[in-house]
Amino acid sequence: MTEPALQVKSLWKIFGPNAEKLIGTPDLQLSRKELQTKSGHVIGVRDVSFDVAPGEVFVVMGLSGSGKSTLVRLITRLIEPTSGEVILDGQDITKLSDPALREIRRNKVSMVFQHFGLLPHRKVIDNIAFGLEVRGEGKDSRRNRAQEMVDLVGLSGYERNFPEQLSGGMQQRVGLARALAADPAVLMFDEPFSALDPLIRRDMQNEVIRLHHEVGKTMVFITHDLQEALKLGDRILIMRDGAVIQIGRPDEVVGAPADEYVRDFVSEVPKSHVLTLRWVMREATGTEAAGSPVLQASTIVRDAARAVLATHGPVRVAEGDRVVGIVDDEDILRVVVAEDAS
Amino acid sequence: MSTAIAPPRAGVKEEQPYVDPTKKRYTGRKLLGLVVVWVALWLVVKNRDTLELPFAQTTGLHTWLNDFRDSIEGSGQSNWFMKYVIGGISAALNGIITALQGLLSTAVFPRPVPEIGWLGVMALIGWVTYALAGIRSTILVLVCTFLFGVFGLWQFSIDLLIITFVAVFICVIIGLPLGILMARNQRVSAVVTPVLDLMQTMPSFAYLTPMALFFGIGPACAVAVTLVYAIPPLVRITEHGIKSVSANTIEASRSLGLTSRQLLRQVQLPMARRTIIVGVNQCTMAALSMATIAALVNGPGLGKPVVSALQTLNIGAAFVGGLAIVLMAIMLDRTTTAASERAERRGGHTDVASVGGPGVVKNIVWLERLPRWASEEGYESPPRKHLSNAGRRFAIGLLVVPVLIAVVLSRTYLSLAQFGSFENVPVLSFLSGPKLASVVNTVVRSFVDAVDTFTNGFKEVVTVWFLNPLQALIATSPWWLMALVLLAIAYFLGGWRPTLVTAVCEAVILGTGLWNDAMVTLTMTLVATLLVMIIAVVLGVGMGRSRRVDVIIRPFLDAFQTIPAFVYLVPALALFGPGRFTAIVAALVYAVSIATKLVADGIRGVSPTTVEAARSSGVTPWQMISKVQLPMAREALVLATNQGLLYVLSMVVIGGMVGGGSLGYIVVAGFSQRELFGKGLAAGLAITALGVMLDRIARHAAARYES
Amino acid sequence: MARGTRRLTLACVAAALALGLSACGGGTIQNATAPTGGSGTAAACGDLRIAVNPWTGYVSNAHVIGYVAKTKLGCNVTYSDLKEEVSWQGMASGTIDTVVENWGHNDLIKKYITDGKTVEDAGPTGNDGIIGWYVPPWMAEKYPDILDSANLNKYADLFKTSESGDKGQLLDGDPSYVTNDEALVTNLKLNFKVVVGGSEAALIESFRSAEKNKTPLLAYFYEPQWFFSEMKLARVKLPAYTDGCDADPKTIACDYPPYKLNKLISAKFAASGSPAVGLVKKFQWTNDDQNLVSTYMSRDNMTPDDAAKKWVDANPDKVAAWLK
Incomplete structure (x- = not known):
């Protein structure tokens, strides 16, 4: 396996006056509420570790108050972590000096915010070029780069407008373009679309998917919207009360929830849209399906349904060349119908 | 997307951080109980330990202050600090102002007129206004300055402008960096804020003489006292502006790797610019009002004709001077506002004007939400054509030529240099100073003659039935009982923090040796504040509910907030005779404005949805006011009370001139009589302590309401 | 920020320029027109x-x-x-x-x-500066003996106001003037209370109102004063001034010295x-x-x-x- 683009190792954030002293004490085993009553400290992020592979879209998902926004801010130290390591580009970010940290922020990691964080007194193009300007790039080169970004996110023609003259979706495109302009190794999104209305949100999600195809950046994406997580994420981290509940691919999260909390959470997800054949196939007993069509185990149930239903008898499921199981109409319908019934 | 995730059900609900449920406090019952106990005790122990100090007597502190003054006077020439630092500063200020006066307003012997005559000055003023604020403001400014001439107050007006501008200029140089520093450094803010509180609560009379001690009488001293008064609003508003730059933007900028200098220069300052200009506006207004009072230490300006009109009880002449000051305030206010709107034409717009005046002793700066029609945009409904930037610059450049011609002409012809008299010009003659003054005199005198029996009767009733009993209770309670009562009130209303402040303030008042006078002043302050709130609620509800009422009343409120109190002292005396009630009336006139505006603001701020919902359930207008609008504007009412209180306190000294007695009179006397210097200073300190105490109690009570 | 600053600078520079130019502009108004009369x-x-x-x-x-x-x-x-x-x-x-x-x-x-x-x-x-206690003309006419401080107590009730409570009111003056009135009231055993008017304006308005409405008034006042040409106030005699009788402010019981x-x-x-x-x-x-x-x-x-x-x-x- 290649070197991860981003590594987070047992990261903690405790809010309160003596947070450092609590690390390593048994108090940390207490629940949030107990700890707050006992010592006035609040746990924001509790012992979180994960790796993100280069080019991966890694989604952190949780309800408000679960610590996901804190987590993403710990990574670039917009909030100082209490303990733990964040390895990016071979450096432990938690140990960097201020100037070194600024270099990282200027060149390696960019962030897109829920409320955009644009500068109202600057035009669109100058907002996008802002990051380049602060790292000292010349006017021409940053203008050119910004113009590229304007075209990339589809804002051509709006360069000279002020942010307040744009709709929310367009403002977030500016935010996106500003993040991309620095050509960072890792892009971070903090609930970037939750302030937008549903149709625009879907457009923007597609936009992110498109950009991911085009520029292939590593992305860490924070959301409270499970649909969004399932749609965008290569892998999903589910948080609750600051701690990791489960990390896995979308179908793993839906197919094998780690606990009741996650199960309850994913119960209303249309499973046929997420689960792959791997989750519905039965063991191949031998020859019964010989000669039937072969589908890959990673095929999503919904996409496989037509082929399976059109075939009399079971269909073979393969991982690569090796047949690993079979599915028949009933297996498919169980998933689809169960959904309608709920 | 039809299957959007359902909102989390109860089972999945996350745990929110643990919050204490608010306890019920029964504040009303506790206060009632307190009053019962207090009155009962008072009946037993009244007139004991009241710490009365006869007027002519002084305490050790007072004589010590006198001696201190003497030693400064004595060492004035020999002490290097006094000679070189203070002396240098005041010589520089005097030099600059005298030079500007010689240039613009005052004849420098042997030349019979200033270097630039009125035509040239007007042209210059108009041209600068056009460059900064645009054509509307320019017209307003030109009309106003012309009227100054017609009133016969040309030189005084230009002098006042000079003092105001020099003061504001210094304010900006000192105040802007200080405000920025405070916004970025919590510790600096914690140290400076109480100092600003003191500067704003300390009655200006109390520091007039000490300032004169250091800076000598004249322009330098006028600028110095003006600074004390005008810097705080600028510093506060600058701090507020920088602090209130949205956290999202700051975070986004930090994530881009900005250094803190870049953050300040490229994000915070540009985004706070509009607010900072509001701060400059407030600073200018404060400087204007203080520069008027500075006439008492021979500060040049419009205060002079007003003060000397007071000596001959010439109501009309004082009125004309006051009118000129109001016009100048309007002109400066509109110009700075227009300049800030122009600056921000593209980058968003906030309908705010700051609530200025003495004792905006708030950590948070309260910005008054203007009704839409009252802001510049309101009456510009169809977008007007603006010149492009290049076009404007061209126009400004082109206009230099006529301005120069006007300047040269005003140096050539005496009639263009010296404002003539308009007493014989048709129409305008009615506006000429003496004519206008005599009309006002006649009108006011006949009005007074018609109603003075009635008004005096009214005064008697309020004094006998209301003021005297309350004063008996407060001022004849033994000091220790009164101190305990105040502590208890502070505790019930605001918790232990204001109680602590109250204890300190009580100690200060005791230390000044003026406890009894302070209690008399406290009584008047409370009565005045109560009356202020009654009037403010009546007017404010009317204004908040009806635009037409607002349009009619607001200009009067603005005028009464700006006009120097000296102008209405004589009519008030004529109507009510000297006494504590008259002092209360003087305070009312000044404080009602701000309280009314805040109440109107609160009423208007009630959400239209709520009003609509209430209307749809069929409430009567009275129910709408009493059950919906006033309760929902509760926060504004508390704020209005707080501000009303501080404005009333700032008038205590003026009240001393019309029979208010107690602390106010001692301050005035300390200003005039050598032997009472120390006592007057101590009285100023006591007023400040009263102000801080009342403000903290009100502020903490308000904070409870808000939470 | 930049735009505003630039405009401001522009305005300042141009204003300075205008002023500078004006200095070379003229001086046509003759300085000699200033003083008239005494030539040399x-x-x-x-x-x-x-x-x-x-x-x-x-x-x-x-x-x-x-x-x-x-x-x-x-x-x-x-x-x-x-x-x-x-x-x-x-x-x-x-x-x-x-x-x-x-x-x-x-x-x-x-x-x-x-x-x-x-x-x-x-x-x-x-x-000649005279300081003392005065009553409006109508009172002097109606109660001639009021002009002697010895008789003041007889009339104390007349002078009661809401400010002075159950005593007669003695209205004091402008804070600029030194007064002994509090001590005088005590030492002459007068049933009066000193109430501060606070300014000369307060005193004059009080006299005007008292004379117009024929209300009683006893107040501290002084001559020469322009108000005497509007109204001839009558002075109340206090025990005569002798040299040094005002030496101790606590025991003072005599009139103000003539100045x-x-x-x-x-x-x-x-x-x-x-x-x-x-x-x-x-x-x-x-x-x-x-x-x-x-x-x-x-x-x-x-x-x-x-x-x-x-x-x-x-x-x-x-x-x-x-x-x-």
Whole structure:
């Protein structure tokens, strides 16, 4: 396996006056509420570790108050972590000096915010070029780069407008373009679309998917919207009360929830849209399906349904060349119908 | 997307951080109980330990202050600090102002007129206004300055402008960096804020003489006292502006790797610019009002004709001077506002004007939400054509030529240099100073003659039935009982923090040796504040509910907030005779404005949805006011009370001139009589302590309401 | 920020330019048009900076002297409105040349004249200063015996107000004036309470209202005062003043001393050799003269300069005596 683009190792954030002293004490085993009553400290992020592979879209998902926004801010130290390591580009970010940290922020990691964080007194193009300007790039080169970004996110023609003259979706495109302009190794999104209305949100999600195809950046994406997580994420981290509940691919999260909390959470997800054949196939007993069509185990149930239903008898499921199981109409319908019934 | 995730059900609900449920406090019952106990005790122990100090007597502190003054006077020439630092500063200020006066307003012997005559000055003023604020403001400014001439107050007006501008200029140089520093450094803010509180609560009379001690009488001293008064609003508003730059933007900028200098220069300052200009506006207004009072230490300006009109009880002449000051305030206010709107034409717009005046002793700066029609945009409904930037610059450049011609002409012809008299010009003659003054005199005198029996009767009733009993209770309670009562009130209303402040303030008042006078002043302050709130609620509800009422009343409120109190002292005396009630009336006139505006603001701020919902359930207008609008504007009412209180306190000294007695009179006397210097200073300190105490109690009570 | 700053700079630069240019522009208005009258003496006189204390009688003195200095001597006269103590300070520091009506002030005399030697006595103004207790004319007429302080207690009930409670009210004055009234009331065993009016305006308005509505009033007041030409107030006699009877403020029980009002000049100015020094020193007139000028201003609303001119034009002999 290649070197991860981003590594987070047992990261903690405790809010309160003596947070450092609590690390390593048994108090940390207490629940949030107990700890707050006992010592006035609040746990924001509790012992979180994960790796993100280069080019991966890694989604952190949780309800408000679960610590996901804190987590993403710990990574670039917009909030100082209490303990733990964040390895990016071979450096432990938690140990960097201020100037070194600024270099990282200027060149390696960019962030897109829920409320955009644009500068109202600057035009669109100058907002996008802002990051380049602060790292000292010349006017021409940053203008050119910004113009590229304007075209990339589809804002051509709006360069000279002020942010307040744009709709929310367009403002977030500016935010996106500003993040991309620095050509960072890792892009971070903090609930970037939750302030937008549903149709625009879907457009923007597609936009992110498109950009991911085009520029292939590593992305860490924070959301409270499970649909969004399932749609965008290569892998999903589910948080609750600051701690990791489960990390896995979308179908793993839906197919094998780690606990009741996650199960309850994913119960209303249309499973046929997420689960792959791997989750519905039965063991191949031998020859019964010989000669039937072969589908890959990673095929999503919904996409496989037509082929399976059109075939009399079971269909073979393969991982690569090796047949690993079979599915028949009933297996498919169980998933689809169960959904309608709920 | 039809299957959007359902909102989390109860089972999945996350745990929110643990919050204490608010306890019920029964504040009303506790206060009632307190009053019962207090009155009962008072009946037993009244007139004991009241710490009365006869007027002519002084305490050790007072004589010590006198001696201190003497030693400064004595060492004035020999002490290097006094000679070189203070002396240098005041010589520089005097030099600059005298030079500007010689240039613009005052004849420098042997030349019979200033270097630039009125035509040239007007042209210059108009041209600068056009460059900064645009054509509307320019017209307003030109009309106003012309009227100054017609009133016969040309030189005084230009002098006042000079003092105001020099003061504001210094304010900006000192105040802007200080405000920025405070916004970025919590510790600096914690140290400076109480100092600003003191500067704003300390009655200006109390520091007039000490300032004169250091800076000598004249322009330098006028600028110095003006600074004390005008810097705080600028510093506060600058701090507020920088602090209130949205956290999202700051975070986004930090994530881009900005250094803190870049953050300040490229994000915070540009985004706070509009607010900072509001701060400059407030600073200018404060400087204007203080520069008027500075006439008492021979500060040049419009205060002079007003003060000397007071000596001959010439109501009309004082009125004309006051009118000129109001016009100048309007002109400066509109110009700075227009300049800030122009600056921000593209980058968003906030309908705010700051609530200025003495004792905006708030950590948070309260910005008054203007009704839409009252802001510049309101009456510009169809977008007007603006010149492009290049076009404007061209126009400004082109206009230099006529301005120069006007300047040269005003140096050539005496009639263009010296404002003539308009007493014989048709129409305008009615506006000429003496004519206008005599009309006002006649009108006011006949009005007074018609109603003075009635008004005096009214005064008697309020004094006998209301003021005297309350004063008996407060001022004849033994000091220790009164101190305990105040502590208890502070505790019930605001918790232990204001109680602590109250204890300190009580100690200060005791230390000044003026406890009894302070209690008399406290009584008047409370009565005045109560009356202020009654009037403010009546007017404010009317204004908040009806635009037409607002349009009619607001200009009067603005005028009464700006006009120097000296102008209405004589009519008030004529109507009510000297006494504590008259002092209360003087305070009312000044404080009602701000309280009314805040109440109107609160009423208007009630959400239209709520009003609509209430209307749809069929409430009567009275129910709408009493059950919906006033309760929902509760926060504004508390704020209005707080501000009303501080404005009333700032008038205590003026009240001393019309029979208010107690602390106010001692301050005035300390200003005039050598032997009472120390006592007057101590009285100023006591007023400040009263102000801080009342403000903290009100502020903490308000904070409870808000939470 | 940049845009606004640039505009401001532009405005400043251009304003400076305009001012600079104006300096080369003209000077066509002849400087010689300034002083009229005393031809050659103009340069010799120079500045005369008169402090103006806050009462009208003082303003009369100041502007009559100022008017004569300006028109006859060609001085450049400036007036500074100042309280008394501040004026003394001003003379000591050299920003004020003269005070033209001084009421006693033994402490200041000691500090500045005797010890500091920065201020000099410039002789009497000819006015007699009287301080005392007064009632409006109608009262003097109706209750003739009220004019003796011994009878005041008999009438105390008349003077009750809401300010004084169950005692009679004695209305006090402008905070500038030193009073012994609290001690007097105690030591003369009067059933009165001192209530502070707070300003001269408060006193005058009270007298006006009392006379108009025939309401009782007893108040601290003083002469010369322009108000006497509007209303002849009657003075209440207190136990006669004898030298030193007011030495101890605690036991004081006698009337206020009569004041011989005088003028003061700063030592620096006295040594300057300006002809205005002689004018200030020789200036003398009567209470009636002063009241007349004051009345021009207060009743007829004339400007101080117009009032001074009117009196000067009508009294050439007196003026000539000052200029000898």
